[in-house]
Amino acid sequence: MQIQNKTTAPIGVFDSGVGGLTVAREIMRQLPSENVVYFGDTARVPYGSKSKNTIIRFSRQIIRFLQTKNVKAIVIACNTASALALDIVQAETDIPVIGVITPGARAAVNETKNAKIGVVGTEATIRSETYTKVIKTYLSNATVIGKPCPLFVPLVEEGFAKHLITEQVIDIYLSEMKNTDIDTMILGCTHYPLLRSKIIEYLGDRVHIVNPAYETAMDLKDILNKQEIANTSDAPGTYEFYVSDAAEKFTRFANSILPYDVASTQYVNIEDY
Ligand code: DGL
Secondary structure (H helix, E strand, O other), X not given: OHHHHHHHOOEEEEXXXXXXXXXXXXXXXXXXXXXXXXXXXXXXXXXXXXOHHHHHHHHHHHHHHHHHOOOOEEEEOOHHHHHHHHHHHHHHOOOOEEOXXXXXXXXXXXXXXXXXXXXXXXXXXXXXXXXXXXXXXXXXXXXXXXXXXXXXXXXXXXXXXXXXXXXXXXXXXXXXXXXXXOOEEEEEOOOHHHHHHHHHHHHOOOOEEEOHHHHHHHHHHHHXXXXXXXXXXXXXXXXXXXXXXXHHHHHHHHHHHOOOOOOOOEEOOHHHO
């Protein structure tokens, strides 16, 4: 009976805002029977410029909220929260909690031929060097070059992914990286997969681009199977979306990147948790 309930319980996915939908989208693709509850902290985005303590506090509140929805596992879709809070919240939570850093680092290690890996992300993610540390646990002789690209997030949110100005910003941030001999680059921020084609155009096909979302969905699948809590139903999963502000704007963004209709998004006062 217990297991029956657990299998149909939803997966909680959270991010600082809309960007984590790129991870939720991959979970929906790879695990189509799973129900998903998504929370975007749109009132307090960006996390990338905030301190570790603040990000831990925010993550704890969101996990408390998701647990009111009886989630069976939690995916921290936000790279910044994964880099700064995952270890702490994992130790405090009695259901599986996974982040995006380890899956992304592992994918890059599997891909690189010359052990030279670039990582782009928020200030906080790059400063934490979490990607570097995790990459080195798999490949101790790896050279990891990190670069914060803070303007990529507002450019995506403004709908400027295909705009000329984005090409200029890519050039400013990535020209140094382009002159190195990295053969693999991790898109270490939820929003950056939406700039993937522009980044590939800029770096050329010499550099393999890694989006941690796919590997994260695969890790989640593994954990659900191992713990015997995967949803084995044939029916498609159902999805619920919650945000801490600007629900309508979120719904519009979600509809522009998810391959089905998001009817509505509900507001949550996250400071209550
Ligand atoms: N979701 C964040 C990340 O993946 C990017 C946006 C932010 O700074 O909050 O790091």
